[in-house]
Each structure stands twice: as C-alpha cells, then as structure tokens.
Amino acid sequence: MTVLQGVRTGWFTPAQEELRAGLAAHLAAEVEPHIPGWEAAGRFPVREVLAGLGAGGWLGLRFPREHGGAGGSAWEHVVFAECLGGLSSDSVGMTLTVHNDMVAPMIAEGGTPAAVDRFLRPALTGEYVLAHAVSEPGAGSDVAAVTSTATPVDGGYLLTGSKRWVVGGLYADAFAVLARLPEARGPFGHVLLMVPFGEGVTVTAGAPTLGLRAAGVAGTVDFDRVFVPTEYRIGGHGLGLVTQLRQFEQERIISACRALAIADRLLERTRERLDQRISFGAPIGSRQDVSFRLSRLRAEVESARQLAYTAIDRWEGGADYRSASAAVKLRSSRLARTVARECLHLHGAAGQLTESPANRAFRDARLFSISTGSDEMMMTTLARLAGWDD
C-alpha cells in the first residue's frame, strides 16, 4: 500500500523515485531469492551484495563525488534504507546500514584524504566491508564509558581494548573504533579510529541471538597494541565521542526509515495472508477486530514516517534535528517491534516455524529497541533536549 511513501507525498523527486524502483528491482532479483538459504546457513556473502550495489552506483549516494559518492542528499539514503526494509532479512539490512550509513559517513565527513582513499572509496565500490565497534561489556548505553584505550605514540596511536557485539564483525575489513585517551576524562577525551583488520585484531563469533542470525555478528573484537596512524583518525584528537554522537543523530533517522519500511511490509504481507486464510466461514482479514488492529498500526507507521521525513528535511535544511531524530528512533523502534509481534501472532502456527519470514521479522525487529540507541536512551535524550533532566 505504502500510501504516504514516494513521489506523491511531495518529499521525493521523480529522480529519487526512479532510483527507488531500480534499487528495489535489483534487491528483489539479486538478494531476496537467496535470503532463505543465507539465513539457514547463518551468514550471507556481504561482499557480493555490496559489489552488486556498488556496480549499480547505489552506495554512498549522498557523499561528494570526489570521495566516490554520487553527490546526492540524505533523501537518497532514505530511499536506500526503505529499500533495505523491503528485504525479508534484517541481517542484510542492518549490515549494509552499518557499512553505508554508520561508518562510511564518518569517513566522508571527518576522514583525512588518506582515510578516504584507504577505506571509503573501496567501501563504495563494495570491495571493502566496514563495521562499527563501539559497545563494550561496561559501555553499552553509556558510550562515554568505553575503556578501550588509544595511547598516543609517534605518528599515531596504540590501540588496546575489547569491543563487544559488532554487526558484520565476522565479515569486516576495517572497524570504526571509539577509544578513550589514557589521561582524559569527560566528553573531550576520546578518539575515533579506523582500524583495518590485521595483526593484533582478533574477531570472535558471538553467542547465538534471537535474530540477526546471518549478520556475522562478532561477539568480541579484541585489539592488542594495534598501531593506528594519525591519518586514520576520524575527527580531531579528543573529539571522538562528539563526532560519534553527532553521527548517531543522523544514522538514527536513516535506521528509523528502514524500521518503518519493515513495519510497512509486514502489515502488507499479513493483510495478504489473512485475506486468503478462512476461519469460521470467512477470511480472517475480514474480521473487524483484525482489520482495526492492522489499520491502527498502519496509521501509526504512516504518521511516524512523516516524523522521519520531517527530521530529514531539517537535517538537509541545516536546522536542529536532534529531538526529531531521537523521537523517530524511539517511535519507529517501538512500532517495528509492535507490528512484528502483532503480525507474528496473526500468522498463527505457520509463523512459529523459525524459517518463516514472519518469524524472522519478529526476531530481527526486536533489536531496534536495543541497538544504535535504545528506547530508554532516546527517552533520556528527549528529556535532556527538552530541559527536563534531573
């Protein structure tokens, strides 16, 4: 249905809609058919998928042409995110988002020319896979509490520490790592470093998880006295946390667009199924309570999407989008979770089969409320921005 998505809403240009059609067709033909197999195997060929996207010119659409991008705007990345939400595996959606919308933007915006050449260009052709290593056992919600330490040495830093839960960590060629400086305290005591996989870097598979089973999630990524040259630092010395938090504000809007596209697709698929499935002499989808539940959720998805578009509009227009970003991350995460649960239940026993798309969607969608800024952290941010903190 996607009533309020697309060119008719006034948010997207015809060129962006053309982009959407082309990308969606590519994903439907080249990616979606393989998903059941990838999910069963517990991994997917991210390099192959990225290479296909790179060849089509779909990666890094908003980054400057001189950095290997297409010189577009955040709107093209919304289209990209919404197309990823059309896939039945968020292992794919999330891994590509980390690559294209979490790590790549930091290099494009704050990387040195050397970092752009070394990491961004090959990432945008799909030859090079990027992952994001921020969380630690004692630093999940409290990002500033990271204990991984970057000790300044001649020409760079020596990085030591252990990161936990890294999407695509098992596939990655390089990691964006947030580390603290040895003596520093407070918000200006961190650095963000691009660290190639190599000597001193150990990646270990994670424990099995509810969802994201093909995302190559690393349980731990350990860095043991890894030398990182200064030119691979993103943003200034001491400004790592600030750079990271700014980037989160943008990425959360993009993630929200993916979450809402997932919710949209699930509502549509569930409606299709229930219109076919008969109980007590009539299609289940024709029952009033079922219709009302689906319609209520549909209304929530559509209005949340307008919040996402409003946030993008502010970002593109140079206005303050911080609270819109936190609000739409919170709303979209909760909605994706609620919609996925409701749709799972309405699939009856068929949805209980682990490999069924409705089941996978529920398992994958539960992560939105936890990762890249949990619901509670979004509420904390909203309260702080409104001046309501204790």
Next chain:
Amino acid sequence: MTDTVSTATAPQRDLAPLVTRREPAANPDQDYADRVAAFVAAHPELLATDRWEDPAVPPVRELIGALGAAGLLRAAWPAGTPGPDGRSPRCLALGRAIQLHTAFAQVANGAPGAAVLTQLEVGTRLLTGHPELLDGLLDGTVTVSLAATEPDGGSDLSTLTTRVGRDGDRLTVTGEKWFISNAPFADLLLVLADDPDRHTGPRTGPALLLVDTRQATADEVEVTALAGSGHTGLTGSISLRSAPVLAVLAPAGQGLLTLMRHWIHERVMLTVRMTALAQAVLDDAVSGARHRQTFGSPLLTNQHVRFLLAELSAEVAEVRSAALQGVRLLVEGGCTAAYAAMCKYRASVLLRRVADEAIQLAGADGYRTGHPAERALRDGFGLALAGGTDELMLMQIERG
C-alpha cells in the same frame, strides 16, 4: 464503638477448614514440594537448559519416565482418599499440580514444563475414563499427545480434513496434523477427525480417536519434529495414512464437545504455568537490574526501571490470583469456559509483556538465545496460540 460491639456479639465461626478445602494452593503439601525439589536436584543433566534449547533432542521421554517413576505424576492425579484436613482428592491433586508446574517453570528456562503439562493436563486428562491406560501414563512409561490442529486451520476445528475411514472391520484415520505438542515422543495420539460417513456413531462431525503409534507402521503414522522458534523441538507434524484406530474416545459429533469441556481444565492449568513462567522471568529481571550498572549506578536505581518492574509485579500477582481462583473453581466443578478463557487470555498477554520488557532491561544480553527472557518471549508466542489463541479466548469470553 458499634464495630467493637457487633464483632463481639457476632457468631463465632471457624473459617479455616472451609478456606483450606476451597484453596488448593493454601497449605501446600510440603512433602510433595520436597519431592519435586529433590527430583530437580537429582536430575541436573535431564534438566540442563542446553538440552531443551537443542531442537534435535529435548529429552521428553526420559523426563516423563523419571517423573513417573518418582511418583510425582500420580501424586498430582486425583485419586484415593481425602486429606487429613478434609480436602478432597481433587483439591489435593490440583494443589500438587500447581506446585509441579510452578517448580518446572523455574528450571531450564521453564522449557521442560511444557512437556510435563502436555502429558499430565492434556493427554492423561482426556483419558480419565480409560483406567487401563492411566497406569502407564501416570507411571511415565507411556506418553500421549492431542492432535487437533491441521495446517489448513487450527482456530476453526469444525472444518477438518483428517477423516475416519474403514478397512474391513477396523477403523482407520487419514490426514495431516501439525504443531502437536510432544508428538515426536508420543506413544498415544488423541486424534480429532471428521467422520462424514458415520463410522463412529449415528451422527456426523468430528470424532476423537485413539491411535497407538507403537502398533502402527512407519508408513501409517509418520511424525516429524518441527523447527519452531518456541517450544524448541517439542512440537511435531503427523501424517496419518489409514492409521489403525485403537479406540473411539468420542463418536462423531461429540469429539469437539469433549475437547471443549476438557479445555476448561487445560486452560486454567496453562494459566498457572504461564504465570509461574512470568514470575520466574520477572525475578530474573529484578536481579539483573540490581547487578547491571549503567552510568555508574545499578539499573534499579532508575525510577523508570523500578516503576516498570513494580507494574509488572502487580500484573503477575493479578493473573496469578485469577489462575488460583480458576483452580478453586475446577476443584468445585464450577469453572466456566468463559472464566478459563479469561485466565488464559490474561496469562498469554502477561507472559509476552513481561518477557519483552525483561529483554529490554537486559539489553544485548537479553537478545542472546537462551537468556531466560528471550526464551520466554519465544515460548510466549507459542502459548498465545496453543490451547486456543487469544482471539479464540476473546470469542469464548463473549459467548459466556
């Protein structure tokens, strides 16, 4: 002052015996509780969480066998004489069943409890009128499943495609069932099948049949374990191809009615189990919030977290009370289908809510397969369908 006077002159009544007769959960049978606890302590391997997370081999037969051998199933079955305090055998048995299901909600993330409940409160209960089978079921040497649901429909059991047939003078049954609890381990199957040709009685409609898988060939009865996201390894699909019928438990037209009467009991006991599961997950969440530190202090120091946990504990208490009232009504024989449906509906909503919030409080750790809340959420979705879906419960409540 008048209060004091009226109290003083009120007739003296000893309410205690009355209360204990009606209250299966009051004065818990300490001896039984000790035996259950000893059983759990003595079987660490059988009850290891990993074994119930491995879809290939949850040790269902071994568990039921061991429980039966320890006499724990029989003790939770109404028989014999009233207790010393005047409680009826039924009251005593259901009191112990509450203890059993509550204890099993606390081991191995509650997973083995599903298999126990299917054996005791579903299959065996439906065979109450068959003393020749009861011994094996209560001794745990024979296992049983109820097979009603079909791939083409579970909510509406009046349109079954499984059919009763006849081969010479023996009755047979043919059809497909799926999502049948304990089916991969079942000796006996209670099969709901349509009987348009009146093989089982003078009327048409669903009949309830007994099939002994041990007496059927692999071709006649084929059971495949299903890869469900909840109840890992515990459900199966069944192909029946002219499978021999051992007995007709309810003739055509009576099968569904028999099940509807039975479901009152099953739904109340499911509510007991689901509430105990919710309590176990909540306890784990509270202890997690005490220990997990963010921003330099325990999670539990945040008001949001405390209020959420307080609200959830109130909901658990509420549904537990409703469940215990359900058991009281079962003891008295006065539990209505609508009341049982209210219990089951509330418990199903509760379990998923508690599990979902507990995952959230545990962050990435809660997203790990086998975290108590993660397991409970997966099982919770299954329990919102098994034994009658939420929507079916709402229809039943409306019907009264």
